[in-house]
Amino acid sequence: MTLKNTLKTAISGLRVNKMRSALTVLGIIIGVAAIIAVMSVGKGAQNLILSQVSALGAKTIIVRPGREPKGPSDFSQLLSDSLKERDIVALKKKTNVPGLADLTPVLTAAESVSYLGETYRATILGASDLLSKILEIYPKEGRFFDEEAIKQKASVAVIGYKVQEELFGESEAVGERIKIKGRNFKVIGVLPRKGQLSMFNIDDTIIIPFSTCQKYLLGINYYHSILIQAESEDEVSQVEKDVKLTLRELHGIEDPSKDDFHILTQAEIAQRVETVTGILTWLLIAIAAISLLVGGIGVMNIMLVSVTERTREIGLRKAVGATNKDILTQFLLESVILTLLGGIGGIIFGTLLSLGGAFLLSRMVSLTWTFVFPISGCLLGVGVSAIVGLIFGIYPARKASLKSPIEALRYE
16 A cells, blocks of 8 residues: 555544544644744843843943852842942053953942922932943933033933933923932933833933942942943953953952952853853743643544544455555554644744734833744744654554454454
8 A cells, every 4th residue: 555545544534533633733733832932932032132232332341249140149249349449440540451441330229219299210320421332322402421520429310211201291301400319410411212221221210420329329339330341342352351350459369269250241141141041941942842742642542542433444444455554654644644733733823922922022021022933943843743743653553553354343
């Protein structure tokens, strides 16, 4: 019996019980769709985070307090007070870090801001105008503060689009005074709508001189991080080494494993993001694959029922010359066809689900969440579903092929 005839017989067998075949396929569809959706959302999240990281620019280096976190217990190190004014002075010296173009300390706080009875909780960033250059955020109205404002610890602020909207509505904001933690700040600039950039939602942010933030809002003598800009991308690696050597010498550290600071570059952050999101995605895929296993067991169960119901058919086919191989091939094909149809249906359903998810996420988080069609996920889904069909179809097919034709014809 040719493979073509066996295939026709297998398809005819599936058509006899369309509803049962459809319900059997449903388990495979759900499993493959889950894999497609997880891979698509995972890749979309990775692209989003990487796009935010890239906003810092390839020439930017971030110095943070505390040693680099290796586990949950190390995250308390991020509250370290190891970065102080002496570090800023030392790093600015060309003899210490020749490739350094500029730097700014950064402080962050979350405070309620008020204006004529209107209140809004915003993120306060203490920095210099270097932050605006790195993130490429320039006021649409007014101006950014200068070095003189930092030296004088001036109470001036540049506010984000959302802050202006919540506090001033349609009124003019530049020149007005807002109150942060009991202190009046003069609004000298308003930023255009930007949304999420790097680690900050610029629209919800108020930027003030780091010296003002440090003394009047936080009352501390250290910095939360230092943003450094190298003169060129080629010098980033050397600047990173020079910064480490300078800080170690200043802090009296001889053993690098005891560093009380850690350094991040765009490349390092991107690599970590890819690693973490990759691990999480594959973990979720493994969980989603369980539904494929359940679907495979369903296929085997249905095929066993089908073998029992079609015992007389098997006997008749054997009586007219069908071999064990023909019967085995027929039932294996039925199993594989079911799972392949489930795989194709799962790809279609998973793609639509991912597309809808990307649309909803972009609306919910107000970010440009792009839909990513996971080609590898499609190949994985179809391949796994075919393998599931083979594995879970072998036992029922073998059981059918080993039936005695005489006993099969006697079966009622």
